[in-house]
Amino acid sequence: MRYKLGDLIDIEKFRKLMEEFYRITKIPHGLLDTEGNILSCIGWQDICKKFYREYGESALRYKESDLKTWTGSYVGGKFYIYKCKNGLMEAVVPIIVEDKYMGSLCLGQFLFEKPDIEFFRKQAEKLEYNQESYIEAISLIPVLTMEKVEAAMTYFSRLADMLSNMGLNQLKNKEVDNLLIKANEKLEERVAERTEKLAIANKRLKRYIRKRKLIELRLKRSEERYRKLVEIMPDAIIVYNKQKIIFTNPAFAKLVGIDNHEELIGRSLFDFVYPKDRRKVIECIKDIVKGKKIPLVEHRLIGVDGKIADTEATGTLFPYGGKNAILAVGRDISKRKNVERMQKKIEEEKRFLNEAREYEKLKTEFFANLSHEFRTPLNLIYSTIQLFEQDLKNRVAVEDRYYMNKRIKVLKQNAHRILRLCNNLLDITKIDAGYFELELENINIVNVIENITISVARYVERKNIKVIFDTDIEELIIAIDVNIVERIMLNLLSNAVKFTKQGGKVVVKLSNTENDVYISVKDTGIGIPEDKIKIIFDRFRQVNKSIRRNHEGSGIGLSLVKLLMDLHNGEIQVKSKYGTGSEFILKFPRERIDNDERISNFSRPLELIENNTKAIEVEFSDIYGLDK
Known part of the structure; x- marks a missing residue:
């Protein structure tokens, strides 16, 4: 909280005290705050009221003196003395509260020796004062010794400290009282509010307890129904955590050749996964842990009797017993896979049969074509030989080279x-x-x-x-x-x-x-x-x-x-x-x-x-x- 000097000192009491002090010491004083406001003044001389504060140049000097008083007086020591530009002395006591400058207590004006009348006469002439009145006002300024001034300033300093501290303590006590009153009022309001809320919360809690008991009863009944449903389901259900089985139904136990499904609790899932399919199952588990949606995946299980069952299964994250586990649901597809294998085999055999038929057809066409390929040149060769025989019977001249060459070419081409x-x-x-x-x-x-x-x-x-x-x-x-x-x-x-x-x-x-x-x-x-x-x-x-x-x-x-x-x-x-x-x-x-x-x-x-x-x-x- 920011305090002012007027908040810390009772100004009227301080003024009465200073009036008594003035009557004893005849030392004038003034009390100023940090903004230069005069809170109290006793014994100020005519030199200030009738001359310095009323005329142009001296008024400016006086304001400069006041400014020096309320802005610089806190610098160094308990107090300080300075001479203003009008030639008079002033003493300033800074008022410090909790290391903060709050104002100044000023003593003056005064002189340490009798005034130099000639100096002040020239000053009156320069500032256009009435010399007689001005010299008379100068003569009324008290002449003090340094010891008297220091004693007075020490007194004022201690007095100011005492008054400011007392006022500060009173203000703080009032503030504390006010804070306590306000805190008490707020506390009472909060107690009333909390009491009301507590009553409402108690009612809600009672309703919640009744509702929870009802829910727990329903949940228990529902859990029993679901357990019975899981046990009679034809699909295999298994819950496992870190590959350890923590729940399973009879359908899964039947798949792996075990009569009592409780015997599977605590065993490793991979005890029943076909070795060549384990890598596939591990990849599915990684995807489930990452939160991915897993479609139906085919893999094989191997029972305790060594029988292999084809299955398809899917899984998801599932809270069980306060832990994150994986719930997997699958079914036996061995019959379907056997049918698919048989169909595939039949299709394969059909394909082989069709290929064999096509191959036989091609071979038949090839051999028919091959027969034609052999028969055609052989027929031409045979026909050409017959022509040669006919020519020999008819005794055609061998010198007829044109026909001879033509028939030889036929023989040669078909031989080729x-x-x-x-x-x-x-x-x-x-x-x-x-x-x-x-x-x-x-x-x-x-x-x-x-x-x-x-x-x-x-x-x-x-x-x-x-x-x-x-x-x-x-x-x-x-x-x-x-x-x-x-x-x-x-x-x-x-x-x-x-x-x-x-x-x-x-x-x-x-x-x-x-x-x-x-x-x-x-x-x-x-x-x-x-x-x-x-x-x-x-x-x-x-x-x-x-x-x-x-x-x-x-x-x-x-x-x-x-x-x-x-x-x-x-x-x-x-x-x-x-x-x-x-x-x-x-x-x-x-x-x-x-x-x-x-x-x-x-x-x-x-x-x-x-x-x-x-x-x-x-x-x-x-x-x-x-x-x-």
Whole structure:
């Protein structure tokens, strides 16, 4: 609380006391608060009332003196004496209460010696005072000794301390009394309020106790009903904490082959979880502890008799016996799983049966087609031999070379067809049996593909089909079996020419990446239907099965190409749009064999390309019209 000087001192009593002191000492005084207000003054001289406080410049000096009195008097010591600008002496006693400056007790004005009349006469002239009246007022100012002033100031200081302390004690006592009265009133109000609340709380407590007893009774009955319900439920129920079983029902006990479910209390849950499924159960427990919702999870239980039961279960956090536990509910799905396994087995057998039927159908079609493939060239060979016999009977001149060459070509082409078919069958049989081995060598594949393409281009000139080789690579050495790559390329080029009409085009393009080499064979032929692209590499399959065709085929050429690419650790892909053309893409790995000194460019002069003619004639033997 902030006190003022007027609150601490009885001003009227203090004034009467000072009047008595003035009559004894004739020393004037004044009492000022911290804001400069004059609370009491006794014996002030005319010099102050009639001159200094009434005129301009001296009034300003007087105010400055008052300001010094009530703002600086508390600095240092019990009191201090100073001389104002008007030439008079004043003494100031600071009033300190609880280390706080509360005001000042001022003594003055006075002089320590007789006044210098000449000084004050000049001062009156300067300040335009009436000199006679001013000098008379100066003469009335008391002249005191320092000892008398100090004694008076000491007296006033002690008196001020005593009065302020007494007043402070009285105020504090009043404050304490007031605080006690207010505290007592509040205490009585709070006691009354608390008494009322306590009465209400007692009524509520009685109602709560009655309600709780009723709830406990209902809960006990409900618990008994739920316990009976849990015990008769067909689904298994188990409560466990840290994998230790703390409750279970008979259904779970029955699952694990125990008659009395109470015997399970305290045992580990994992005593009954199938070892291979424990990891799954642990992950489910972690999710439950994290508060996640767990769907039905299938796992197996193993009983004390070793029998395994398929189950599905779910779980959640559950308070039990004042502890957080896990409640799991599951059911035996062994019958359902057995049915599913049987259905799966039946479906598997149906699939095997359908695959076997389809395979048998393919084999039947293949052998029928194979018979046709053998019969057609054999019939042509037999017919040509008959023509030769007829000519001999009719003694046709041997010099008729045109007919002779034509019939020899028929014999040769159909012999090639039979040879090609036998080669393909033998190679597939070797690959299936694991006896087929590649003869790899590091070789310039650019020259290999270019030479094969040029050879085929010259061979199919009669059909008016352009075969073009395109690449930006001059040399690229990789490990391949040259003869096998030649067979692969001739097979793809044979198919491209076979299904491309006159005036069409076949483009062979070679490119590479950091790890692979790509060879594309793209034609402008009839293309492949979208539903046939997936089976194009299946054995015994043919896209065109019609009887009237301008070419023949067994349906094993592309399947053999795929097998040969697999042996090279390569791949083959097909892109086609029916009616537009097809593109077959070969991918070879950019690899070399170690310790192989047979690095060949496989570069053949153009005049020696005819050495490939026999291989081309064999691969192209099922295309009619190339010899016309």
